[in-house]
Amino acid sequence: xxxxTKKLKKNAFRVTKVRNKTASRIRVPGxxxxxxxxxxxxxxxxxxxxxxxxxxxxxxxxxxxxxFEKMVEVNALLESIxxxxxxxxxxxxxxxxxxxTRNISACVGNRVCPYACYDTxxxxxxxxxxVFPNDLHFKIALTGCSNDCAxxxxxxxxxxxxxxxxxxxxxxVTCGACVKACTKKSTGALTMVNFRPQRDAQKCIGxxxxxxxxxxxxxxxxxxxxxRLTLLGRSGKxxxxxxxxxxxxxxxxxxxxxxxxxxxxxxxYIDPExxxxxxxxxxxxxxxxxxxxxxxAMKGVHLSEKAEITSPMYWSGIRYK
Amino acid sequence: MGxxxxxxxxxxVWSELEKRYDIYAPKRFAGKxxxxxxxxxxxxxVHSATEIVFDKKAEYSxxxxxxxxxxxxxxxxxxxxxxxxxxxxxxxxxxRSCDLHxxxxxxxxxxxxxxxxxxxxxxxxxxxxxxxxxxxxxxxxFCVDMGTNKSTDYDMSIDKVNDKYYMDCKIEEWTELxxxxxxxxxxxxxxxxxxxxxHVNLPVQMPNTMxxxxxxxxxxxxxxxxxxxxxxxxxxxxxxxxxxxxxxNGKAGERRRVWASCMVDGYADVAGGxxxxxxxxxxxxYKVLHKxxxxxxxxxxxxxxxxxxxxxxxxxxxxxxHCVNGLKKACKEVMENE
Numbered sequence: 001x002x003x004x005t006k007k008l009k010k011n012a013f014r015v016t017k018v019r020n021k022t023a024s025r026i027r028v029p030g031x032x033x034x035x036x037x038x039x040x041x042x043x044x045x046x047x048x049x050x051x052x053x054x055x056x057x058x059x060x061x062x063x064x065x066x067x068f069e070k071m072v073e074v075n076a077l078l079e080s081i082x083x084x085x086x087x088x089x090x091x092x093x094x095x096x097x098x099x100x101t102r103n104i105s106a107c108v109g110n111r112v113c114p115y116a117c118y119d120t121x122x123x124x125x126x127x128x129x130x131v132f133p134n135d136l137h138f139k140i141a142l143t144g145c146s147n148d149c150a151x152x153x154x155x156x157x158x159x160x161x162x163x164x165x166x167x168x169x170x171x172x173v174t175c176g177a178c179v180k181a182c183t184k185k186s187t188g189a190l191t192m193v194n195f196r197p198q199r200d201a202q203k204c205i206g207x208x209x210x211x212x213x214x215x216x217x218x219x220x221x222x223x224x225x226x227x228r229l230t231l232l233g234r235s236g237k238x239x240x241x242x243x244x245x246x247x248x249x250x251x252x253x254x255x256x257x258x259x260x261x262x263x264x265x266x267x268x269y270i271d272p273e274x275x276x277x278x279x280x281x282x283x284x285x286x287x288x289x290x291x292x293x294x295x296x297a298m299k300g301v302h303l304s305e306k307a308e309i310t311s312p313m314y315w316s317g318i319r320y321k
Numbered sequence: 322m323g324x325x326x327x328x329x330x331x332x333x334v335w336s337e338l339e340k341r342y343d344i345y346a347p348k349r350f351a352g353k354x355x356x357x358x359x360x361x362x363x364x365x366x367v368h369s370a371t372e373i374v375f376d377k378k379a380e381y382s383x384x385x386x387x388x389x390x391x392x393x394x395x396x397x398x399x400x401x402x403x404x405x406x407x408x409x410x411x412x413x414x415x416x417r418s419c420d421l422h423x424x425x426x427x428x429x430x431x432x433x434x435x436x437x438x439x440x441x442x443x444x445x446x447x448x449x450x451x452x453x454x455x456x457x458x459x460x461x462x463f464c465v466d467m468g469t470n471k472s473t474d475y476d477m478s479i480d481k482v483n484d485k486y487y488m489d490c491k492i493e494e495w496t497e498l499x500x501x502x503x504x505x506x507x508x509x510x511x512x513x514x515x516x517x518x519x520h521v522n523l524p525v526q527m528p529n530t531m532x533x534x535x536x537x538x539x540x541x542x543x544x545x546x547x548x549x550x551x552x553x554x555x556x557x558x559x560x561x562x563x564x565x566x567x568x569x570n571g572k573a574g575e576r577r578r579v580w581a582s583c584m585v586d587g588y589a590d591v592a593g594g595x596x597x598x599x600x601x602x603x604x605x606x607y608k609v610l611h612k613x614x615x616x617x618x619x620x621x622x623x624x625x626x627x628x629x630x631x632x633x634x635x636x637x638x639x640x641x642x643h644c645v646n647g648l649k650k651a652c653k654e655v656m657e658n659e
Contacts, residue, residue: 110356116357117357118358144357161357172391173552173579173581173582174561175548175585176586177585194566211355215549215552217363217380217381220350220353221352
């Protein structure tokens with residue numbers, strides 16, 4: 001058996017513990033797909049794999065037990081999924097053109113969840129379209145609201161949906177539901193002043209609990225969609241840590257631009273000796289200093305006046321001794 | 322007399338009506354639903370008939386024009402009181418038959434109980450009603466069972482069929498304008514619902530034991546006491562008072578009345594720190610019996626008009642109609658056993 005493992009990894013296959021067997025990794029940007037693709041996956045698993053299928057942490061599928069020589073056939077079968085999900089690819093029937101930039105995962109978002117402040121899957125697909133294929137090791141995740149069910153702070157880029165609550169005093173009936181919800185479930189940004197809730201904009205995280213709690217639509221959502229962008233969280237063996245708040249009340253265009261800019265920054269500064277060409281962005285930033293990263297990341301980015309940038313940025317996390 | 326209007330004819334009538342009235346109707350508030358990327362259909366000022374939403378039920382009722390959410394009654398200083406001014410312009414309010422029947426309930430409460438509420442009266446005198454023809458009931462409606470599906474007690478009526486508007490007008494001063502702008506003059510009967518998917522049977526007897534019935538216990542846990550059912554209800558009329566002191570010196574301020582909900586904490590608080598109906602099931606009992614029993618005893622017809630908004634809005638999927646039917650059944654069982 002002569003197989004170029006570097007090449008197969010980039011083609012979204014894996015070297016597994018079973019000799020001569022690989023696993024096919026199917027990315028599902030935004031973690032939401034039409035059910036019609038499942039029979040294709042079932043067919044691959046039963047005809048080429050061991051009949052099982054793993055749901056991955058990053059919301060893709062992994063089909064194990066495939067013979068290396070069947071990769072070409074499996075890639076041909078994946079064509080309908082890749083084109084159907086509108087995933088950028090280079091060669092017809094060639095399977096996925098890269099695997100370094102991981103599947104962009106998302107919570108179920110506002111297609112289903114009442115709390116979500118936006119369509120997480122659609123935004124994930126937009127980012128996927130902008131960044132894929134790419135061999136650099138980027139982890140991006142989106143979550144609909146500050147509950148962060150998608151655990152985006154474990155990622156290089158975490159995108160948290162926000163809404164800026166709009167208050168119409170004449171619809172307020174002083175029931176106190178918003179203040180109670182904000183105090184018990186969120187940051188306590190609301191207090192009752194003269195029979196009406198007063199919002200502390202500094203404390204408000206745009207979670208929308210007040211909007212959901214208000215029985216009379218005195219609180220509603222802003223027309224504009226806002227996000228919180230968190231940076232450089234990671235798991236791993238060296239210094240796992242949560243992503244820190246970078247920009248609060250940021251817009252979608254700026255997020256996409258910052259991510260694209262970061263690819264250029266990483267190409268410039270990644271450790272040329274990094275094993276497998278893979279280095280978490282955070283370690284690169286640790287090396288260059290945040291200011292250098294910031295300079296690259298913010299090129300051509302025009303934030304609105306509402307956007308609040310955290311400065312200086314610090315991370316903590318776990319250090320093994 | 323009835324009239325048929327094209328879009329253009331409607332617009333010329335509209336511009337004349339708008340000189341006289343502020344016009345309110347169910348309209349779409351884009352992006353203003355509770356959940357992101359959803360709209361809300363509720364009452365608002367409209368500037369063209371095309372803004373009116375005919376095919377959805379307004380989540381909130383039209384009562385806010387007679388009974389504002391929060392209404393300043395007067396302003397006070399240490400030694401003076403200044404009554405608030407009433408809105409000057411007259412109002413034209415578009416509403417369905419059930420909601421028009423609800424206005425009758427509001428009138429009963431605010432005008433016909435031995436005294437006249439002047440704040441209600443001054444707004445009431447400014448309102449004319451346009452009955453919106455209602456050809457088909459929504460899923461939660463039960464107007465037919467409540468006898469509120471049909472109304473002739475309107476100032477004008479409107480039906481939209483395809484791109485034509487059919488209006489009836491009982492206000493004499495507008496008949497010339499209507500006749501001039503109409504495509505043709507014809508008989509118009511506003512559409513009304515004759516069949517609903519949801520049915521409600523009201524209890525005919527109410528044994529006292531129903532007050533302690535286990536029926537209500539279910540709601541102790543299910544109901545979250547948010548009050549949405551009250552706020553959307555076209556017949557809920559309760560308010561509370563707020564003396565709001567301007568903060569500069571704390572000696573001047575305003576008194577306003579604000580909608581109150583018998584489902585929300587604080588409604589049944591009394592001097593000395595007591596609270597009646599702590600349990601949410603007790604509040605449910607209080608509300609339901611008022612809607613289908615107590616009010617009827619006094620006025621001869623039930624308070625509830627069967628619009629179904631409380632069922633539509635409840636985040637816990639508690640159905641008022643389901644509860645009333647359960648109550649009727651329980652009452653019947655008790656009566657049979659006695």
